[in-house]
Amino acid sequence: MEFHDVRFPARLSFGSMGGPERKTEIAILANGYEERNTPWSQSRRRYDAGVGLRSLDDVAEVVAFFEARRGQLYAFRWKDWSDFKSCRPSREVRFEGQIIGYGDGATTEFQLIKTYRSGANTYARPIDKPVPGSVRVGMHDTELRQGVAFTVDYARGRVTFAEPPITGIAVTAGYEFDVPVRFDAAAIQTSVANFQAGEVPSIAVVEVRV
Incomplete structure (x- = not known):
């Protein structure tokens, strides 16, 4: 797997939403009972750190990070502020x-x-x-x-x-x-609110296996 050993700026990921997900296959039987199974032995995490109104320098930093990773091509480190210690x-x-x-x-x-x-x-x-x-x-x-x-x-x-x-x-x-992740979208959408501030409404990332 292609991986860049660099962390997404922690101050910009602070306040992100996300956490673990698991894949469960559920079959409902004729008698109403369920059979449940999972093909995943491990959970996987997703996050979205949409950057609200920020300085244009912060927006530029996000764009530069995205471009340096070639979008979804290279994975990177991500700090999960709710779960980053043993x-x-x-x-x-x-x-x-x-x-x-x-x-x-x-x-x-x-x-x-x-x-x-x-x-x-x-x-x-x-x-x-x-x-x-x-x-x-x-x-x-x-x-x-x-x-x-x-x-x-x-x-x-x-x-x-x-x-x-x-x-x-x-x-x-x-x-x-840190959590090894990649961008979960092929594009980063930005907007400029005024001459000094802008925003990135969504920065979606997903955990990868390494």
Whole structure:
């Protein structure tokens, strides 16, 4: 997949609307019962950050970003202001934030994940685009040093240890992250309200698999 490792300007995506979607196939049987199934193992997110009345410089920045991505051709990073940390948005990122795996004495690479819980049910979301410099990792209630005990692949969201964690030990991580997205329209519509301000009514983006 073609991807530019650059983030859409976060100050312009602030206030965007959107969130996760899932595809569910529903068959209604003759007796009124339903059979439900999903071809998606993971959710997908959509957002729309229509830029209201802004300076013409802001509008120009959106157009430049769209053109540099060649419209829908290249994906990019997007900050979801409602869900961008391994912990709750109001809390500080800590290395104990998420359990990303358990040591087996052989595995050295672990995928960053964020687990969503409601009651007894959970969903483990792979995190592919952590924010560079934000990842903290630990084991046994001890934070480890990046570059010494582990390295982070910020393009894939994977942590690699210099030595495999011992069997049964929980590997934990905390981080901020972006969502890999592409533009969901082939055109950007702009309008100029006056000599100093303009608007972009819709900036629709959709999450992509990486």
